[in-house]
Amino acid sequence: MEFFSALISQSFLQNALLAGLLASVGCGIMGTYVVVKRINFLAGGIAHSVLGGMGIAYFFGKSPIIGAIVAAVIAALIIGWVNLKWRENEDTIISAIWSVGMAIGIIFIAKTPGYSVDLMSYLFGNILMVPDSGLSLMLLLDVFLVAIVMLFYKQLLAVCFDEEFARLRGINVEFFYLLLLCMVALTVVLLIQVVGLILVIALLTLPAAIASQYQGSLLRIMLTAVVLGAVFTSGGLALSYAPDLPAGATIILIAGSVYLISTVARGLIKSKAKVNDI
Amino acid sequence: MKNDVIIALDKVSFSYNGADALENVSLSIRKGEFLGVVGPNGGGKSTLLKIILGLLTPAKGQISVLGKSPHKGRAAIGYVPQYAAFERNFPITVEETVLLGRLGKTRMLWRYSASDHHAVDVALRECEIDGLKHRRLNTLSGGQFQRVLIARGLVSEPEILILDEPTANIDMRVEEDIFDLLKKLNARSTIIVVSHDIGFISEYVTRVACLNRTLVCHETEAVSGKTIEELYGSSVHMIQHAH
Secondary structure (H helix, E strand, O other), X not given: OHHHHHHHHOHHHHHHHHHHHHHHHHHHHHHHHHHHHOOHHHHHHHHHHHHHHHHHHHHOOOOXXXXXXXXXXXXXXXXXXXXXXXXXXXXXXXXHHHHHHHHHHHHHHHOOOOXXXXXXXXXXXXXXXXXXXXXXXXXXXXXXXXXXXXXXHHHHHHHHHXXXXXXXXXXXXXXXXXXXXXXXXXXXXXXXXXXXXXXXHHHHHHHHHHHHOOOOOHHHHHHHHHHHHXXXXXXXXXXXXXXXXXXXXXXXXXXXXXHHHHHXXXXXXXXXXXXXXX | OHHHEEXXXXXXXXXXXXXXXXXXXXXXXXXXXXXXXXXXXXXXXXXXXXXXXXXXXOOEEEEEEOOEOHHHHHHHEEEEOOHHHOOOOOOOEHHHHHHHHHOOOOOOOOOOOHHHHHHHHHHHHHOOOHHHOOOEHHHOOHHHHHHHHHHHHXXXXXXXXXXXXXXXXXXXXXXXXXXXXXXXXXXXXXXXXXXXXXXXXXXXOOEEXXXXXXXXXEEHHHOOHHHHHHXXXXXXXXXXXXX
């Protein structure tokens, strides 16, 4: 109740709620691709290497979010290229990009002159501090992601489902795979503002993973995941407000709990159905 | 007769990391043929298909598909891969799967057109699975799944249909239904089918290509126990199928 009365009067809470809703669109759509294509580890590598770009941008007095976008896209292209050309060493190379990106970020942030930046806000996000310019950027990224998915839905589905067949039908599989990873990278930047880069992979994948347990087509999973993402971010924000808990971590705990309950419940229903069949 | 040749391989060789998969293979496939490709595991059957489809480039030799390079000619090929290799739990319906076969024919941006949906309905009817249109792939039986993949190969109205072991892991009655369907489709398309079951396919195909790194082609009536023994390199038992 305290949250709702504060929501009406406090603009920072309104911004936070809006940031959560905007993040839900990206996480629902791109999280679905990450889950069905099983590229969670790749997405994790992209997410964590983003700190390198943020640190460098901060060191040179530029916007950390712009640094994050550049670093995320570069990491996506390198990881994608490794996946396409050098698959046998993929795990090692992703791990290297993952940790080297973070190490670069930590060094640049530590060496930034002037007051010390709050590293925790990059690592764990701060939805209550999203400025108006951050919201505009999130809206822009959402519009871009939705437009690309609507225009190339057929090709992206083909590349996720059956790469070989897509290639035979004249689809440039390498291009669409790299495009997909770049879109995942942009989504990571969207979500970092809400939950930070440590927890971003959970918000990216959990809504879609829950939705995929109930829906039978990619489009339905996307729509359900967007709704679930909105419920988790808004619910996490509301629940964390009164006891003054970190909002990002509360959002992830809600999403994780729902995923766990859903998975266990489905397992029980399936085993009950098997018993009935016998 | 020469003008009827739609796929021509001339002294094609291919190796994986130095291990020969195909050696000096020459093969001409004529329009309207129903060619069965048989041979032991590792004999190069799938490699041959992938070379025809332009997915692999031969180390030596020439290949043309409809007078063009395989890369350009494959737009006119409908391909049906081995169904066992699929991720069965992928969230996709029968209709969405078959629509993928329209890629390359449909518009690049935005959704599929009404004519794409019409072509899907025709292909589903032809494969006798129109009732499964809205079902998820993971709810289908092996035979139904295979028909979906055939419908996906057909929906682009190809001149050539290539199938890789379409009846592997499928029971014998369904196998017969699938080959009856292929026989029907052969009236308008050239068909190349890889199979492990030489005895069974010889009832349907017009020619058999026996492949064990090198290639020997036979009209179906010439396939004997001796041919099969030479192909597999050891004595084999011929079993009379009761279909």
